[in-house]
Amino acid sequence: MHKSALPNRKETIKNIYDAIVIGAGGMGSASAYHLAKSGADVLVLEQFQRGHTFGSSHGATRIIRFFYDKPFYTELMKTAYTEWRDLESASGKPLLFITGSVCLGERGNPYGQSVRRSLDAAGVPSQWWSATQLTERFPQFRVSNNIDILWQEDTGFLHAAECVLTHLELAEQHGATLKEETVVTNIDWHGEFPTVCTDNDQFRSKKVVVTAGAWTGKLLAELNLPLTVTKQQVCYYQPTDADRFTPDRFPVFAEMTADGEFLYGIPAFGSGVKIARHGRGDRVSPDTCQRTPDTDYIAHIDAYVQERMPELRRATHAEVCLYTETPDEDFIIDRHPYCPDILIAAGFSGHGFKFCSLVGRIMSELATNGKTDFDIHPFYIDRKPNTSSGIPRLQT
Ligand SMILES: Cc1cc2nc3c(=O)[nH]c(=O)nc-3n(C[C@H](O)[C@H](O)[C@H](O)COP(=O)(O)OP(=O)(O)OC[C@H]3O[C@@H](n4cnc5c(N)ncnc54)[C@H](O)[C@@H]3O)c2cc1C
Numbered sequence: 113m114h115k116s117a118l119p120n121r122k123e124t125i126k127n128i129y130d131a132i133v134i135g136a137g138g139m140g141s142a143s144a145y146h147l148a149k150s151g152a153d154v155l156v157l158e159q160f161q162r163g164h165t166f167g168s169s170h171g172a173t174r175i176i177r178f179f180y181d182k183p184f185y186t187e188l189m190k191t192a193y194t195e196w197r198d199l200e201s202a203s204g205k206p207l208l209f210i211t212g213s214v215c216l217g218e219r220g221n222p223y224g225q226s227v228r229r230s231l232d233a234a235g236v237p238s239q240w241w242s243a244t245q246l247t248e249r250f251p252q253f254r255v256s257n258n259i260d261i262l263w264q265e266d267t268g269f270l271h272a273a274e275c276v277l278t279h280l281e282l283a284e285q286h287g288a289t290l291k292e293e294t295v296v297t298n299i300d301w302h303g304e305f306p307t308v309c310t311d312n313d314q315f316r317s318k319k320v321v322v323t324a325g326a327w328t329g330k331l332l333a334e335l336n337l338p339l340t341v342t343k344q345q346v347c348y349y350q351p352t353d354a355d356r357f358t359p360d361r362f363p364v365f366a367e368m369t370a371d372g373e374f375l376y377g378i379p380a381f382g383s384g385v386k387i388a389r390h391g392r393g394d395r396v397s398p399d400t401c402q403r404t405p406d407t408d409y410i411a412h413i414d415a416y417v418q419e420r421m422p423e424l425r426r427a428t429h430a431e432v433c434l435y436t437e438t439p440d441e442d443f444i445i446d447r448h449p450y451c452p453d454i455l456i457a458a459g460f461s462g463h464g465f466k467f468c469s470l471v472g473r474i475m476s477e478l479a480t481n482g483k484t485d486f487d488i489h490p491f492y493i494d495r496k497p498n499t500s501s502g503i504p505r506l507q508t
Pocket of ligand 1: 134135136137138139140157158159160166167168169170173174175176294295296297323324325326327328331344345346388432433434435457458459460461462463464465466467
């Protein structure tokens with residue numbers, strides 16, 4: 113690849129990159145890092161500025177956990193954890209914080225049973241706790257006896273916004289170029305190499321990695337991917353006694369309520385204790401979505417908090433974020449059906465962040481070797497919908 117500048121000529125004429133990554137969010141930043149680290153000449157194109165808050169990867173925290181009711185996620189998480197720890201070593205920054213987790217549900221709820229089976233199959237330890245055990249260890253919770261409580265010690269959270277910036281910084285240190293405020297308008301795959309078009313430029317590349325989050329459907333309109341973008345919201349709480357909710361004294365928690373709602377929480381880190389409902393957001397366009405939180409949503413979470421953790425009182429503020437959902441809530445990681453030089457990672461359905469470190473590696477392997485040893489069959493575009501127990505799942 114030749115990087116010499118020729119004035120007044122479009123970059124397409126002089127550059128053939130090894131890989132162009134479209135989108136510098138969670139998945140794109142990780143892909144850029146792994147590609148650049150492997151020696152590839154990488155260009156990253158991002159429509160906003162790094163660390164922006166219009167997509168899916170902003171905010172202080174995201175849950176990282178082994179507990180899933182689909183065993184293939186639990187298996188993949190083993191490498192994802194290792195990759196996050198490697199990123200901490202490479203950057204010298206703390207990014208992953210282990211708190212342990214409790215997963216709450218009605219007595220005998222099938223989700224809890226299914227999660228336990230998945231953990232057992234993967235050899236990941238977990239324990240059923242009684243309500244007394246829970247409140248002895250974490251007196252912040254108010255629970256009845258008629259509840260299942262599954263403890264898993266490896267759960268924690270990632271410092272999400274910092275993870276994105278760190279992947280980008282290290283990618284740049286390995287030679288990647290990031291162009292911000294650069295909207296990709298089209299990918300033309302009819303030539304020898306795919307050409308990525310923006311309003312002002314065209315860039316050719318041996319491989320193109322599409323990690324465009326909520327904008328993937330629009331960018332790859334020809335594929336009519338089954339992606340739905342929804343508005344999601346998270347609430348933050350500042351308890352009077354903040355020390356009781358720090359990561360060393362309060363766990364990540366998740367709860368499937370009797371009426372099928374999924375709620376989750378993350379200890380105080382930065383903006384306070386984060387509590388939210390998974391899914392059920394309104395369908396929106398990522399370009400026009402109102403980023404103001406809804407008061408009825410906040411009231412709904414406040415009511416839950418009053419019952420379960422009353423010390424947290426009322427939300428002090430809330431944040432809006434986007435999910436890009438597939439019908440079975442499983443990811444899309446695959447080649448473009450019409451052009452194998454275009455690789456797609458999308459549809460992370462509200463639970464993808466913990467996998468960024470691994471997805472970045474997989475995208476790099478697919479781009480440089482044409483294959484990966486990780487099992488990505490569940491994520492192929494033409495898969496049959498992945499079902500497990502047939503029950504709704506707690507994601508995030
Ligand atoms: C409220 C909420 C809570 C969540 N909690 C968790 C959790 O606890 N644990 C977990 O694992 N996951 C969680 N997730 C999911 C996780 O955050 C997402 O799956 C993940 O961030 C998706 O990353 P992404 O790279 O696909 O999208 P994004 O981070 O949005 O990145 C896409 C990027 O592409 C850019 N882009 C798009 N189109 C173009 C274009 N045409 N030209 C140039 N650039 C373009 C966008 O600007 C954006 O920067 C949560 C998500 C939300 C919304």
